[in-house]
Amino acid sequence: MTAAAQKQDIIDLLLSQHNEIKSLFAKVRNASGGEQKRQAFQQLVRLLAVHESAEEQVVHPSARDDASDAVVDARLREEGEAKHVLSHLYDLGVDAPGFDAKFAEFERAVLAHATHEEQEEFPALRRNTDANTLRRMAGAVRAAEAIAPTRPHPAAGESAAANMIAGPPVAIFDRMRDAVRDWRQEHQR
Numbered sequence: 001m002t003a004a005a006q007k008q009d010i011i012d013l014l015l016s017q018h019n020e021i022k023s024l025f026a027k028v029r030n031a032s033g034g035e036q037k038r039q040a041f042q043q044l045v046r047l048l049a050v051h052e053s054a055e056e057q058v059v060h061p062s063a064r065d066d067a068s069d070a071v072v073d074a075r076l077r078e079e080g081e082a083k084h085v086l087s088h089l090y091d092l093g094v095d096a097p098g099f100d101a102k103f104a105e106f107e108r109a110v111l112a113h114a115t116h117e118e119q120e121e122f123p124a125l126r127r128n129t130d131a132n133t134l135r136r137m138a139g140a141v142r143a144a145e146a147i148a149p150t151r152p153h154p155a156a157g158e159s160a161a162a163n164m165i166a167g168p169p170v171a172i173f174d175r176m177r178d179a180v181r182d183w184r185q186e187h188q189r
Contacts, residue, residue: 007135008135008138009131009134009135009137009138010058010059010125010134010135010137010138010141011122011125011126011134012138013138013141013142014051014055014059014117014122014141015118015122017047017051018114018117018118020047021044021047021048021051021110021114022111022114024040024043024044024047025044025107025110025111027040027043027044028040028041028044028094028103029103029104029107034094034095037094038093038094038095041089041090041094045086045090045150045152046150048082048086048110048152049086049148049149049150049152050145050148050149050150051145052079052082052083052152053144053145053148053149054141054142054144054145054148055075055079055117055141056076056079057140057144058137058140058141058144059121059125059137059141060072060075060076060121062125062129062137063075063121063124063125065128066121066124066125066127066128066129067120067121067124067125068124071116071120071121071124072121074116075113075116075117075121078109078112078113078116079113081109082106082109082110082113082152083152084152085102085105085106085109086106086152087152088102089102089103089106090152
């Protein structure tokens with residue numbers, strides 16, 4: 001891990017990821033051609049899956065003490081809904097009729113979710129958690145992301161416990177599927 005990464009706290013890490021998510025939404029929306037759109041969408045799916053899994057394991061449990069149960073429960077409901085929609089979009093495929101309209105609706109919901117986190121959870125964490133703990137939380141999120149599933153699995157739930165129990169085996173399966181998919185795409189050209 002770089003020195004800059006070791007100094008980065010959880011809020012800065014998540015804000016950076018939110019910006020990357022916004023950028024990937026634009027990349028999918030503005031893609032010219034099915035392959036470019038498919039690749040951008042696969043990147044977005046992977047980032048959203050690992051990001052939300054790590055938040056559910058590390059961030060939301062800590063935010064319960066700082067922001068409130070009601071705030072965290074609302075974010076978990078949003079994440080649960082997003083997993084269902086993202087899973088449907090993934091199964092539908094970027095070339096399917098109706099994908100773009102459903103994707104635009106999904107984008108609005110995810111960006112609203114990110115705004116809620118940035119305005120409700122993150123300030124409470126920053127205000128009530130010491131800087132060293134915030135930095136350690138960033139390390140915990142990176143570790144959780146390294147073993148997180150790379151696709152949404154709505155049936156797994158949104159709790160920290162569900163992610164810790166189901167996440168690693170599902171992640172192995174997802175990463176194997178990703179490797180096979182990538183190999184096929186590379187060798188079908």
